[in-house]
Amino acid sequence: MTTQTTAPETPSAPVAGRTSGALGMPAPVARALATGGGVLSVVSTFLAWTWTSEFPGDLTVYGYPGGLQVLVLIAGALTALFGLSSYGVKGLTGLTPAGGDGALRFASLAAFGTAWYTVIAISSTLGGVVNLEPGGYLAAAASLIAVLGAHTLPFERPEPDPLDPDESAWEHIKHRLAHGWQTVKASYAGGTPRPVGALPSYAEILIIVAILALGLTVFTYGIGTSYDELFIGFLITAGFGFAALNKAGLVAQASQITARHQNITMVGAFVAAALFPFTQTDDQYATVGVYILIFATVALGLNIVVGLAGLLDLGYVAFLGVGAYAAALVSGSPSSPFDVHFPFWAAVLVGAAASLVFGVLIGAPTLRLRGDYLAIVTLGFGEIFRITANNLDGTSGPDLTNGSNGIASIPNLDILGFDFGAQHDVGGFTIGRFANYFFLMLIITAVVVLVFRRSGDSRIGRAWVAIREDETAAHAMGINGFRVKLIAFAVGASLAGLAGTVQAHVTYTVTPEQYLFAGPIPPNSAFLLAAVVLGGMGTISGPLIGASLLFLIPNKLQFLGDYQLLAFGVALILLMRFRPEGLIPNRRRQLEFHEEAEAPAVLTKAGA
Structure with a gap:
C-alpha cells in the first residue's frame, strides 16, 4: 500500500492568499497607507524642514528640495511606485517582476530611515524639535505611516511547483536534472538562454546604458557628498533602495540582460568610468x-x-x-x-x-x-x-x-x-x-x-x-x-x-x-579579501564594486573617529548575514547559499 506524506503544517507559517496583515489590517488598507505615506513623503520635501540654514544643506527653502530632502524624495517616490505596482496599476506592474510587497517594505524603510535620521540630526544639531518646520513634521509622520502600512502587509509564500502524485521522488529528481542539463546545453550553445518574450536587443542595450548611467550618477553623488550627515543619509537610502530593487526582481532582471550582452556591458562600464573625472570640478x-x-x-x-x-x-x-x-x-x-x-x-x-x-x-x-x-x-x-x-x-x-x-x-x-x-x-x-x-x-x-x-x-x-x-x-x-x-x-x-x-x-x-x-585604510590583505567576498567571488564586477565600497565608505566615515571601524564592521556583519553570496554573485554560489529557496518541496512516497 502506498501513502503520501507531507511535512506537518507549521501554525506560524504565513498562509498563501491571506488578505489581512500582521495587525489584522486588510491588505488593501495597508497597501494604501504605504503608498499614501510615500506620496506624502515626496510632498514634504518641497516644504521647509527647519527655519535656519545653519543645518547643512539649507533645508529652509520652499518648493526646492535640497541636501537630505533629495534622498527622502527618491525613497518616497520608490515607495509610491512600488505601492502602485503592487496594486496592479497598468504600466507599473513591470517594476516588480518578483512581486511588489517585499520591495514596498524596503523602499518604505529607506524613506523612514532617511527622514527620521534627518529629523533627529536637525534636533540634535540645533537644540531640539522646536527647530523643525512643518515639512520636517510631515516627513516624519508620512514616512512612519508608510513603513507601518508596508510592514502590516501579509507575508505570502509562493505556491510550490505542482507535482505528479504518482511520480516517485527519484523520477522527479531525474526530471529536474534533465531540465537543468537542457539549460546548460543552451548556455554553451549560445551564451545565456534568451527567455520567451524578451525585449528586442536594441531595447536591452538601451536598458544597459540606463543602468550604467544610473550607476555613474549614484557613485558620483556618493563620492561627492560634501558633509557627513548627507553621506550617512546616502548610505541609508542606497542600502535599503538596493534591497528594494533586489526584492522587486529588477536586479536579477538586469543581471540577465547584462549577461546576454557581456561585451557591450563591459565596454559601456569602462566608458562610464572614463566619464567620471569630467563630472568633477x-x-x-x-x-x-x-x-x-x-x-x-x-x-x-x-x-x-x-x-x-x-x-x-x-x-x-x-x-x-x-x-x-x-x-x-x-x-x-x-x-x-x-x-x-x-x-x-x-x-x-x-x-x-x-x-x-x-x-x-x-x-x-x-x-x-x-x-x-x-x-x-x-x-x-x-x-x-x-x-x-x-x-x-x-x-x-x-x-x-x-x-x-x-x-x-x-x-x-x-x-x-x-x-x-x-x-x-x-x-x-x-x-x-x-x-x-x-x-x-x-x-x-x-x-x-x-x-x-x-x-x-x-x-x-x-x-x-x-x-x-x-x-x-x-x-x-x-x-x-x-x-x-x-x-x-x-x-x-x-x-x-x-x-x-x-x-x-x-x-x-x-x-x-x-x-x-x-x-584602518585599504589596501591591505584583510580589506582585499573582504572586497572579494563582499563583491562576489569568481566574478569580474563583484570585486570591483566590493573594493569601491570598502575604500569609499571608510574614507567617508573618518568623522566617526574611534568608532569608524566599529560601524564599518557592523555593516559588514549585516551584509554577510543577509547576502552571504556577495553583492554580485555567480549562479553557483547563489545556489550554494540559497539552496533551500531554489529547491522545490518534494513529496516522498513510502511503501507499506
Whole structure:
C-alpha cells in the first residue's frame, strides 16, 4: 500500500492568499497607507524642514528640495511606485517582476530611515524639535505611516511547483536534472538562454546604458557628498533602495540582460568610468577614484587566487608591495640605490616580473598545503615582506629599501611627452594630476579584466574551478593540482605587481607601512579579501564594486573617529548575514547559499 506524506503544517507559517496583515489590517488598507505615506513623503520635501540654514544643506527653502530632502524624495517616490505596482496599476506592474510587497517594505524603510535620521540630526544639531518646520513634521509622520502600512502587509509564500502524485521522488529528481542539463546545453550553445518574450536587443542595450548611467550618477553623488550627515543619509537610502530593487526582481532582471550582452556591458562600464573625472570640478575626488581603481585591480587579481582557484591567501598585499618597490627602485628616485630611470613600460615589466618571481618562489614550497595551513603560511609571507623591507636600511641589512623611510620623491610619469603631473585641458575640461593617473589606471584595470576573463574561460580556468570545488576529485580526473595552483598564484601576483607600479608613482613614496595585513585604510590583505567576498567571488564586477565600497565608505566615515571601524564592521556583519553570496554573485554560489529557496518541496512516497 502506498501513502503520501507531507511535512506537518507549521501554525506560524504565513498562509498563501491571506488578505489581512500582521495587525489584522486588510491588505488593501495597508497597501494604501504605504503608498499614501510615500506620496506624502515626496510632498514634504518641497516644504521647509527647519527655519535656519545653519543645518547643512539649507533645508529652509520652499518648493526646492535640497541636501537630505533629495534622498527622502527618491525613497518616497520608490515607495509610491512600488505601492502602485503592487496594486496592479497598468504600466507599473513591470517594476516588480518578483512581486511588489517585499520591495514596498524596503523602499518604505529607506524613506523612514532617511527622514527620521534627518529629523533627529536637525534636533540634535540645533537644540531640539522646536527647530523643525512643518515639512520636517510631515516627513516624519508620512514616512512612519508608510513603513507601518508596508510592514502590516501579509507575508505570502509562493505556491510550490505542482507535482505528479504518482511520480516517485527519484523520477522527479531525474526530471529536474534533465531540465537543468537542457539549460546548460543552451548556455554553451549560445551564451545565456534568451527567455520567451524578451525585449528586442536594441531595447536591452538601451536598458544597459540606463543602468550604467544610473550607476555613474549614484557613485558620483556618493563620492561627492560634501558633509557627513548627507553621506550617512546616502548610505541609508542606497542600502535599503538596493534591497528594494533586489526584492522587486529588477536586479536579477538586469543581471540577465547584462549577461546576454557581456561585451557591450563591459565596454559601456569602462566608458562610464572614463566619464567620471569630467563630472568633477577639481582633483579632490579624482584622487579617491584613482585609489579605488588601484584597490579594485588588486582585488580582481586576488579573485583569481581566492575566487577561481579557492586558495585562501592572507598575504596578497605583499605582491602589491613587491611591484611598487621594484618600480620605485628603477624610477629615478634620489632615494633609490640604483642610479637608473626606466621608461614606464619597462618599469611595468620590472614590477610585474618581480611579483611573478616572488609568487613562484613563495608558492612552490607552500602550495602543497591546503586550507587553513596555506592561509597561515601566506599570512607569514606578508609579514616577512613588510619586516624585510623595513630592515633593508643599511643598518640591519643591505641598503636597498631605505628602511622605514621608504623610497621617496618618485617622479611623475612622462609617457610619449605626456606629463602625468601637469594639468591638461581636454574639450574645455581641466584634467589634473590624479585624473591623469585615473585614466592610466583605468587602462590597466581593463587589461586585468581581460586577463581574468580569458583565463577564467580557458582550460586552466576550468581546472581552477575544479580544484576549488574538490581537489581530490580533480586529481582523480587527471588535473595536476600543484601546477594549476602555482599558475593561479603566479598570475595573481603579477597582476598585483602591475597595479603596484602605478601606485608607486601616484603616492610619490613607497614605505613598508603601506602593506599591512590589517589597518584602518585599504589596501591591505584583510580589506582585499573582504572586497572579494563582499563583491562576489569568481566574478569580474563583484570585486570591483566590493573594493569601491570598502575604500569609499571608510574614507567617508573618518568623522566617526574611534568608532569608524566599529560601524564599518557592523555593516559588514549585516551584509554577510543577509547576502552571504556577495553583492554580485555567480549562479553557483547563489545556489550554494540559497539552496533551500531554489529547491522545490518534494513529496516522498513510502511503501507499506
